[in-house]
Amino acid sequence: MNKNHTYFFELRKFVAPEFVFGLNSRHLVGRYAANFGAHKVLLVSDKSLDDETNWVRDVEQSLTKAGISYVKFLRITPNPRSEEVMEGARLFADEQCNGLIALGGGSVMDCAKGIGIVSANGSNILDFEGVDKIPHAMPLLICLPTTSGSASEVSQFSIILDEKRKCKIAIVSKAVVPDVALLDPEVTVTMNPYLTACCGMDTLTHAIEAYVSNASSPITDLHALEAIKLVWEALPEVIKKPDDVGWRAQMMLASLQAGLAFSNAILGAAHAMAHSLGGFLDLAHGECNAILLGPVIQYNYSACPEKFQAIGKMMGID
Numbered sequence: 001m002n003k004n005h006t007y008f009f010e011l012r013k014f015v016a017p018e019f020v021f022g023l024n025s026r027h028l029v030g031r032y033a034a035n036f037g038a039h040k041v042l043l044v045s046d047k048s049l050d051d052e053t054n055w056v057r058d059v060e061q062s063l064t065k066a067g068i069s070y071v072k073f074l075r076i077t078p079n080p081r082s083e084e085v086m087e088g089a090r091l092f093a094d095e096q097c098n099g100l101i102a103l104g105g106g107s108v109m110d111c112a113k114g115i116g117i118v119s120a121n122g123s124n125i126l127d128f129e130g131v132d133k134i135p136h137a138m139p140l141l142i143c144l145p146t147t148s149g150s151a152s153e154v155s156q157f158s159i160i161l162d163e164k165r166k167c168k169i170a171i172v173s174k175a176v177v178p179d180v181a182l183l184d185p186e187v188t189v190t191m192n193p194y195l196t197a198c199c200g201m202d203t204l205t206h207a208i209e210a211y212v213s214n215a216s217s218p219i220t221d222l223h224a225l226e227a228i229k230l231v232w233e234a235l236p237e238v239i240k241k242p243d244d245v246g247w248r249a250q251m252m253l254a255s256l257q258a259g260l261a262f263s264n265a266i267l268g269a270a271h272a273m274a275h276s277l278g279g280f281l282d283l284a285h286g287e288c289n290a291i292l293l294g295p296v297i298q299y300n301y302s303a304c305p306e307k308f309q310a311i312g313k314m315m316g317i318d
Contacts, residue, residue, distance in 0.1 A: 106150025151259020
């Protein structure tokens with residue numbers, strides 16, 4: 001047997017939720033919530049989306065049309081704090097909700113995951129740090145990302161800021177994989193250039209780290225390489241043409257592909273340090289990745305030069 005064939009005989013698992021990709025998919029949220037038996041949901045979002053866009057209203061109308069009542073929780077900051085999770089969990093219990101809808105970026109979706117964990121298991125969200133520490137399944141969770149970067153809508157991760165230690169904790173479990181992800185590129189057109197760039201660099205870092213991970217597989221490699229190709233082409237264009245839904249769709253597809261890759265192949269040193277840096281200084285996660293990705297690649301290059309060369313070719317680098 002060719003030594004390269006051993007790659008195909010290593011045990012690997014691949015976990016992904018159901019997802020719907022395309023324009024106007026956000027309007028399906030009420031139908032999906034009803035299909036899962038929701039009677040009242042906690043709609044988790046952020047105040048700026050509620051104040052400055054129509055996306056929250058679209059979700060509210062879809063839920064109302066499906067006969068599902070809801071209560072909104074909008075007290076979420078970038079790099080979601082543990083106390084925000086606990087506050088949301090108290091509201092979830094007080095309002096007798098049985099489902100969660102997350103509309104927003106990675107911070108909103110990670111906070112919603114934390115609310116679901118606490119609602120099903122009790123205790124403080126910080127007690128679930130680590131891998132496979134969640135004994136009971138979360139309530140229904142439907143995610144509608146409004147950014148193209150975190151891919152929390154398809155991942156096994158929830159990242160929460162521990163305010164006292166000034167560090168981010170990682171919760172890793174199949175229990176936090178959403179039930180459904182509705183990916184509508186139209187809702188990403190309201191991202192400003194800085195946020196667009198940060199999310200794009202997060203996507204690129206996800207894809208590169210997943211591809212060179214020693215937990216990668218032929219399946220994750222397909223998604224990682226496609227994500228690199230998509231984001232490398234689309235990110236400069238979407239910065240120049242922020243209202244172009246076509247480029248926004250390509251960035252969202254890149255984020256999805258990278259999310260499917262890293263959720264299963266896991267990440268590396270760039271993300272480990274980015275979480276530490278972002279938690280300590282409360283910085284944007286994508287910017288931390290942008291700062292760290294180059295030095296980490298330089299440090300790791302000798303471990304798998306053929307993979308880094310494949311990335312270079314994907315980017316058109318000689």
